[in-house]
Amino acid sequence: xxxxxxxxxxxxxxxxxxxxxxxxxxxxxxxxxxxxxxxxxxxxxxxxxxxxxxxxxxxxxxxxxxxxxxxxxxxxxxxxxxxxxxxxxxxxxxxxxxxxxxxxxxxxxxxx
Amino acid sequence: xxxxxxxxxxxxxxxxxxxxxxxxxxxxxxxxxxxxxxxxxxxxxxxxxxxxxxxxxxxxxxxxxxxxxxxxxxxxxxxxxxxxxxxxxxxxxxxxxxxxxxxxxxxxxxxx
Numbered sequence: 001x002x003x004x005x006x007x008x009x010x011x012x013x014x015x016x017x018x019x020x021x022x023x024x025x026x027x028x029x030x031x032x033x034x035x036x037x038x039x040x041x042x043x044x045x046x047x048x049x050x051x052x053x054x055x056x057x058x059x060x061x062x063x064x065x066x067x068x069x070x071x072x073x074x075x076x077x078x079x080x081x082x083x084x085x086x087x088x089x090x091x092x093x094x095x096x097x098x099x100x101x102x103x104x105x106x107x108x109x110x111x112x
Numbered sequence: 113x114x115x116x117x118x119x120x121x122x123x124x125x126x127x128x129x130x131x132x133x134x135x136x137x138x139x140x141x142x143x144x145x146x147x148x149x150x151x152x153x154x155x156x157x158x159x160x161x162x163x164x165x166x167x168x169x170x171x172x173x174x175x176x177x178x179x180x181x182x183x184x185x186x187x188x189x190x191x192x193x194x195x196x197x198x199x200x201x202x203x204x205x206x207x208x209x210x211x212x213x214x215x216x217x218x219x220x221x222x223x224x
Contacts, residue, residue: 008123014117085133088136
């Protein structure tokens with residue numbers, strides 16, 4: 001499965017997006033995430049597993065703690081895909097602008 | 113369902129992302145999309161339905177044609193969500209940088 005398939009699929013859940021928004025502010029453990037989200041620890045763990053499998057978060061070991069943080073490369077990949085889409089969209093708009101301008105002010109000597 | 117739920121879910125499929133990339137270059141009908149994607153027309157129509165239900169594309173009626181184009185507001189919404197994530201991430205990095213700088217060069221008169 002393409003990395004973007006799993007990443008976009010993981011992002012389709014509002015709780016997972018909220019967890020990512022929280023982790024963007026700094027790393028947190030399952031315990032630290034459980035309280036603000038008012039969910040059970042297994043439910044949070046399941047969401048973290050989906051996010052980790054999709055490459056959106058990574059964990060590190062700190063004694064008995066296992067804090068999670070956002071994985072910047074995955075965020076970068078999503079942004080790059082959107083930037084490609086945006087660029088094509090803008091080139092298309094620019095092309096339409098030129099066509100419209102040409103229709104309003106046809107160049108001399110050009111047969112229409 | 114939140115708009116972002118449906119949008120990200122629709123984006124999790126590689127064919128649908130490719131259709132969006134094609135439509136970013138300009139509007140196209142089902143027939144025009146069927147050939148480059150080497151898929152059946154019903155298969156393309158099904159993908160277009162998912163994209164339209166998610167608000168990512170819109171269609172217009174042009175005689176017997178029904179060209180689809182990208183829906184800019186939905187793309188804007190996704191980009192805004194990612195920009196929020198990116199901003200939080202960078203503020204977090206800046207904060208870490210300050211903490212590290214402070215550890216290396218503690219301010220005078222501040223007990224540590």
